[in-house]
Amino acid sequence: MINFSQEEISAIYLSLKIALVASLASLPFAIILGYLFARKEFFLKKFFISLLNLPLVLPPVVTGYLLLITFGINGFIGKFLLDYFNFTFAFRWTGAALACAIMGFPLMIRAIKLSIEMIDIKYEEAAKTLGANRLFVFISITLPLSLPGIVAGFTLCFARALGEFGATVTFVSNIPGETQTLSTAIYNFLQIPNGELMAIRLTLISIFISISALILSEIIFDKLLRYKR
């Protein structure tokens, strides 16, 4: 049995917590926006899609810096949150989750939008003729039929969040026990003499977590698509 140090445990725990919270909090927004982008036409639609995809192409440091100047203690949203709600993202694990969510959001929304576009609108028509209103059609037909895409989007966002480095370190730094995740911890150990062994241990743990997450999502896919067999 491997004995984990306090620092390692906290990095593993924080990584999982941040990735999970980032993905879960993004999910409802991604489903709603994915539906809107897939089904509705509106003014400046392409602009909004590009804007949300921006973190995919920008250097992560830039995204982190932009987060810092908006959500930091002196940023215009950060200052507002601190003054009125006594809440801040700066140098907290919540900030790391925000950075991860922003970085993973384009991947999540892309998968969900695609899967909603794939649904034949005829099923929704049929549901309406059976007496279902719009909301019920969405809940009982659209959502379940797009579930594979939702799971894929969630997995991608979660994976992106686990590996997120640049934006996190720029926005909330690398504070052990608060914002230090597996990736920032590995980077940290590589900077100190004789830290390589620790870095390798954490690398192996990262690989283990990532593979487990991917296998889990494959299992869920299988379950979801059982009706096609």
Next chain:
Amino acid sequence: MKNIISIKTKISNFAIDVNIDLKEGINCFFGPSGAGKTSIINCVAGIKRAKESKIIINNNILEDTTKGILVPIHKRNIGYVFQDSRLFPHLNIKNNLLYGLKLNYRKNEKFNYDEIINLLGLDHLIHRFPYNLSGGEKQRVAIGRALLAQPDLLLMDEPLASLDQEKKDELIKYIGKINEILNIPAIYVSHSISETFTLGASIHFINNGNLIYSGNRDKAINFYNKSKNFLFRDSYIIGKVIKINSLEGLTEIKLGKEKLTVFSNTLDLDQKVIVKIRSTDIIISKVIPDKLSSLNYIKTNIVDVVFEKELICLILNFEKNLIKALLTKKSYKKLNIKKGTYCYAIIKALNINDVTNISLV
């Protein structure tokens, strides 16, 4: 009970202008592909919007453009069986069937779950998913699902279109069974005339977005048989099976006082059947030839002679039935016949192979 469909609209340069008064039972909309039949029922279901419309089903006004009334799809109470069945792939058969039932549980029950399952033979399917059902089974489930939503009107858009002949006959039997408990009007869209005459209690001929003729089955058959429209070339006659000789494979069908012998082994005694007679299969003779193999010689009266390019179409009458016979101009001249002449229509028993049982409907 008032059931009126009045639609005037244009769908990408194709004009539809119909006034249809629905009758009890199955109303068949017959017409060639692209005649506007599906567009009409899509307007009734609310899936398509018409420019000018007045749709009243079961005394409820669903659409009235003059009054600005437009009831949304889910409040119309109209069951729709689509050509491609559209069963929800993620739900098993039971949940597909229950989908509309659960949403309409407050309404008084017109169709009972157990009864529908029983009539449509769905019992062994309910735990399966649509993915591994055959085309015919899917359509049966779709019919059940639509009925269990307790609709005021049932729409069926060519439900047999994607099935092979054997499955078509099977599904027609199931639709016949449903017809016995059908306490609401139904619209059945088809471009097959034999399906139309088999299932329709009332028949509405639609072409180019217009209603050409509406009437009950007997009248519609008569209209069809005497129509000079080139589309309607074959004739249909309703009769009753009176004698079966299974050794020789022959069945006798009574048509008024006349009898028709057909080569068929699939019919039962006393069944009401509809017989299709192709106009090209009829030989016209002024006398009964004594050395001819054919088994059928029907005495008829020529009621009309229609010239169609190089062919002649004779419209023949016997006992209130009309049949059409196609001749070449040469044969016509040779026989020296005209309107009012009596002659014999000779048909080989082997050529009459489209006989459908309609006792169920």
